[in-house]
Amino acid sequence: MIKVENLKKIYPGKVPTLALNGVSFDIPKGDFAAIMGRSGSGKSTLLHQLGLIDDPTGGKIIIDGVDVIDLPGAKKAEYRLRNFGYVFQEYALIAEMSALENVYLPALALEGNHDKERAEELLKVVGLSHRLNHYPSELSGGEQQRVAIARSLINNPKILFADEPTANLDTASAKMVLELFQKLNRERGQTIVMVTHEPDDKKYVSRVIWLKDGLVEREEKNI
Amino acid sequence: MPSLESVKTAFFIAYKSIVKGNRSTSALLIFVLSLSFLELMFITGILGGLTNGIVQTVVNTSTSHIEIMPQEEPTVKNYIEHQEELRRDIEAIPGVIATARHYTLGGSFSYDKEKSGKFKTVSAQIYGIDPDQEKKVSTIADYIIDGKYLDGLSTDEILLGAGLAGGYGLPQPNDLGGVRAGDKVQVAYSNGIVRSYTVKGVYNVVIGTITNAAFITSKEADSILSTYNEASEVLVKVDQSGAALDKYVSEIKKVAPNLVVKKYTDIISIIGTLLDAFDLISYIVSIISIVVAAITIFVLIYVSAVNKRRQIGILKAIGIKENTIVLSYVFQSLFYAVCGIIVGLVLLFGILSPAIREHPLRLPFGNVYLVYTGWRVVISVISLLLAGFFGGLIPARIVARENILKAIWG
Numbered sequence: 001m002i003k004v005e006n007l008k009k010i011y012p013g014k015v016p017t018l019a020l021n022g023v024s025f026d027i028p029k030g031d032f033a034a035i036m037g038r039s040g041s042g043k044s045t046l047l048h049q050l051g052l053i054d055d056p057t058g059g060k061i062i063i064d065g066v067d068v069i070d071l072p073g074a075k076k077a078e079y080r081l082r083n084f085g086y087v088f089q090e091y092a093l094i095a096e097m098s099a100l101e102n103v104y105l106p107a108l109a110l111e112g113n114h115d116k117e118r119a120e121e122l123l124k125v126v127g128l129s130h131r132l133n134h135y136p137s138e139l140s141g142g143e144q145q146r147v148a149i150a151r152s153l154i155n156n157p158k159i160l161f162a163d164e165p166t167a168n169l170d171t172a173s174a175k176m177v178l179e180l181f182q183k184l185n186r187e188r189g190q191t192i193v194m195v196t197h198e199p200d201d202k203k204y205v206s207r208v209i210w211l212k213d214g215l216v217e218r219e220e221k222n223i
Numbered sequence: 224m225p226s227l228e229s230v231k232t233a234f235f236i237a238y239k240s241i242v243k244g245n246r247s248t249s250a251l252l253i254f255v256l257s258l259s260f261l262e263l264m265f266i267t268g269i270l271g272g273l274t275n276g277i278v279q280t281v282v283n284t285s286t287s288h289i290e291i292m293p294q295e296e297p298t299v300k301n302y303i304e305h306q307e308e309l310r311r312d313i314e315a316i317p318g319v320i321a322t323a324r325h326y327t328l329g330g331s332f333s334y335d336k337e338k339s340g341k342f343k344t345v346s347a348q349i350y351g352i353d354p355d356q357e358k359k360v361s362t363i364a365d366y367i368i369d370g371k372y373l374d375g376l377s378t379d380e381i382l383l384g385a386g387l388a389g390g391y392g393l394p395q396p397n398d399l400g401g402v403r404a405g406d407k408v409q410v411a412y413s414n415g416i417v418r419s420y421t422v423k424g425v426y427n428v429v430i431g432t433i434t435n436a437a438f439i440t441s442k443e444a445d446s447i448l449s450t451y452n453e454a455s456e457v458l459v460k461v462d463q464s465g466a467a468l469d470k471y472v473s474e475i476k477k478v479a480p481n482l483v484v485k486k487y488t489d490i491i492s493i494i495g496t497l498l499d500a501f502d503l504i505s506y507i508v509s510i511i512s513i514v515v516a517a518i519t520i521f522v523l524i525y526v527s528a529v530n531k532r533r534q535i536g537i538l539k540a541i542g543i544k545e546n547t548i549v550l551s552y553v554f555q556s557l558f559y560a561v562c563g564i565i566v567g568l569v570l571l572f573g574i575l576s577p578a579i580r581e582h583p584l585r586l587p588f589g590n591v592y593l594v595y596t597g598w599r600v601v602i603s604v605i606s607l608l609l610a611g612f613f614g615g616l617i618p619a620r621i622v623a624r625e626n627i628l629k630a631i632w633g
Binding site: 077101114 | 540
């Protein structure tokens with residue numbers, strides 16, 4: 001499903017930083033892949049390139065046979081909206097919108113409908129059916145992250161990207177989020193690509209891609 | 224062209240931003256915009272009032288709505304003949320309120336203020352009028368500052384403009400040095416006839432050249448010019464002005480095909496320069512007001528967008544198009560502009576305009592009120608909406624263009 005070939009990212013500056021130095025790997029459909037590595041290994045950079053929120057310096061990202069790097073700007077936005085879901089480290093909800101509104105916003109952008117029913121259903125899936133009309137400031141960190149997960153699923157994305165989604169959560173909330181990802185992957189066949197630095201998170205995923213100095217060091221499969 | 228989904232999403236984001244945003248900031252922005260609109264409308268209105276006041280004064284004291292002059296083609300004639308019959312026919316046209324004839328004569332005035340045998344002499348234009356009829360088309364009688372208005376048949380009395388009489392504080396380089404009602408003046412007409420008159424009254428009209436002229440009765444003018452039932456010009460007062468005047472002009476031309484018929488707007492070209500200057504001032508002030516409004520919106524929307532950089536980054540990351548985000552800010556700024564316009568219109572037509580109607584600006588030529596034309600209000604509204612559009616569009620585009628990662632994490 002995702003085929004990465006010789007992906008490179010150099011951050012320009014007085015001293016250019018080589019963040020990705022020719023990364024190549026495949027992630028099949030329905031996988032729950034974790035990208036792991038030490039701080040500075042390039043794992044977040046890799047996720048940003050895969051999720052089309054940053055432009056790589058070279059290489060290819062082929063998703064379902066389409067080289068998505070070549071898509072023009074506006075098409076990339078539409079591709080993201082239609083095919084990707086995002087969960088960020090820092091909840092990343094719109095403060096002026098309720099949990100329900102945050103969840104159906106991408107559906108509104110895609111289809112022009114305030115799809116409240118589906119948003120309610122997804123909030124129920126993440127265990128927040130009692131928090132529909134609460135605003136982000138009225139929710140705990142774990143609850144906000146679960147709202148973000150529900151939002152990421154509203155347009156039935158092909159791939160859900162998560163950038164250290166448990167980094168700011170307490171242990172219980174982190175466990176709940178990871179179990180939720182695992183459930184989505186197992187029960188719905190949702191392809192998930194998650195960046196994490198927690199070695200314990202390995203037990204929830206089906207594949208681990210280890211990065212070191214901007215290169216794939218090794219891959220592990222959890223059967 | 225944004226898609227329907229894009230418009231709906233932008234509207235939703237804008238709506239939530241306004242409803243859940245900082246109300247004090249919104250109120251301040253609306254207040255500032257309403258003041259900008261009020262300034263725009265007030266200056267326009269007061270200059271409109273001044274223009275209107277000046278034009279009305281000239282119409283009421285000099286030209287009336289329509290002026291009829293003697294035949295020029297095929298041969299030039301000095302006078303309009305059978306003026307009484309002509310005026311009767313014109314007064315039969317529906318909408319014509321009144322007519323009055325004028326003789327225009329040139330003369331040299333002499334006045335010996337000190338009774339010392341030293342006469343001061345000034346040339347001026349003299350109008351021969353039928354005083355009672357004149358009152359129906361002219362308000363000169365309302366401007367008497369000394370003495371009285373002319374009587375119907377008197378032949379030894381004259382009415383002087385304050386600019387000609389002198390001594391009334393008007394900055395005239397050439398006047399008679401201070402003639403008062405009851406004084407005697409001598410007039411040498413251009414045809415050689417010399418007459419002595421008692422000054423019946425002095426009038427003061429600030430606008431136009433009429434303040435440097437004098438009035439005698441048409442009976443006296445007839446005796447000087449050896450005319451009968453003729454006129455140098457006929458003034459016509461109608462119950463409408465502006466575009467409808469063309470209709471009256473064409474009706475009058477049917478009655479008097481050989482005469483020259485002019486609207487007051489064609490005659491007051493000298494004042495036109497002054498009015499053009501007012502228009503220019505009005506346009507300059509309008510442009511400044513609009514620019515100030517646009518900059519105000521720009522600054523506040525820019526600050527708002529910069530403060531929401533992370534939110535903009537998140538919106539872009541989840542797939543909301545850049546144009547949708549920009550459109551949401553345009554909706555917000557247009558909302559503030561519309562609110563500013565509504566508040567401004569309420570303040571203007573609910574408070575300011577009635578207040579100035581009650582307490583007009585009192586100027587020498589009369590009271591000045593706020594005067595608006597429909598199109599001017601529409602232009603002002605459109606101008607502020609455009610200011611809102613661009614004031615929202617430009618800063619939103621600047622901020623929304625930023626790289627997603629930079630926007631989210633700085």
